Amino acid sequence: MLRSCTAALRTLQALRGRREGVSPAARDPVLARRWFSTEKVIPKDHALPNPSWSKDLRLLFDQFMKKCEDGSWERLPSYKSKYTQKSEDFKTYFLDSKLVKEQLSQAQLFTRGYEDGLGFEYVIFYNDDEKRTVCLFQGGPYLQGVPGFLHGGAIATMIDAAVGMCAAIPGGIVMTANLNINFKRPIPLCSVVVINSQLDKIEGRKLFLSCNVRSVDEKILYSEATGLFIKLDPEKSLI
Numbered sequence: 001m002l003r004s005c006t007a008a009l010r011t012l013q014a015l016r017g018r019r020e021g022v023s024p025a026a027r028d029p030v031l032a033r034r035w036f037s038t039e040k041v042i043p044k045d046h047a048l049p050n051p052s053w054s055k056d057l058r059l060l061f062d063q064f065m066k067k068c069e070d071g072s073w074e075r076l077p078s079y080k081s082k083y084t085q086k087s088e089d090f091k092t093y094f095l096d097s098k099l100v101k102e103q104l105s106q107a108q109l110f111t112r113g114y115e116d117g118l119g120f121e122y123v124i125f126y127n128d129d130e131k132r133t134v135c136l137f138q139g140g141p142y143l144q145g146v147p148g149f150l151h152g153g154a155i156a157t158m159i160d161a162a163v164g165m166c167a168a169i170p171g172g173i174v175m176t177a178n179l180n181i182n183f184k185r186p187i188p189l190c191s192v193v194v195i196n197s198q199l200d201k202i203e204g205r206k207l208f209l210s211c212n213v214r215s216v217d218e219k220i221l222y223s224e225a226t227g228l229f230i231k232l233d234p235e236k237s238l239i
């Protein structure tokens, strides 16, 4: 655990050192391309391995990618701020266009706001026949609560995101109305856990889901949760 935390912190220090005294475009090739060329920037998909991923996370990732080959499972891509169809629909139906233009240009997904390895490293796989998701999650050193363990809010965030995706694929534009979590064992910082979520029932606009968080060898049950997600009504304002 300590070795992967140290590696993530060292990468951050190296990046910071490299940044001193250079212009933003000189240190960021993506930014440079945006400023100096008309070439379209391809947003980075964060649900793919990077050097901060531990051996456990890579092994599990490879296993699930194998399961994707026959089409029964699907890896869900994940972006910091790319506009997916769902988020565009959300903005169209539920947000004021002035607010979208003026205030959301800096916005990015909470779980993707950290540099590689320091915060939430995860990938979610979806099985449509079984209406369930599996999220492989490695919580980095900036998610600490009690020393050496993940903050409960970070665990809740990851559960919300994983269960939320399991609700959003069949449900469309949904929001969390209720999330009930039992924290049964503390999760060691920088370890890998598996978050299993499933859709239990749909009643009108209500989607009921359940979830458990386990160790890679499935021997430790870290948390259990249930969630209620509501499909938003485009006739109703959120504000």
Ligand SMILES: CCCCCCCC/C=C\CCCCCCCC(=O)SCCNC(=O)CCNC(=O)[C@H](O)C(C)(C)COP(=O)(O)OP(=O)(O)OC[C@H]1O[C@@H](n2cnc3c(N)ncnc32)[C@H](O)[C@@H]1OP(=O)(O)O
Binding pocket: 084, 086, 087, 090, 160, 161, 164, 165, 167, 168, 172, 173, 174, 175, 176, 177, 178, 204, 205, 206, 228, 230, 231, 232, 233, 236, 238
């Ligand atoms: C998840 C994916 C989303 C995809 C879409 C965008 C794409 C973005 C891309 C990438 C996302 C990455 C993933 C992020 C994941 C994180 C998700 C979150 O954390 S969401 C933030 C926290 N949640 C809030 O802030 C909601 C605050 N609450 C509300 O705004 C309203 O309460 C809302 C919309 C949830 C429901 O309001 P109403 O007016 O539409 O519906 P009413 O009539 O109140 O309820 C409908 C039914 O549900 C029951 N209900 C509502 N809340 C309940 C509750 N808390 N407990 C029990 N029942 C409840 C009611 O009793 C009613 O039931 P009866 O139809 O009469 O049987």
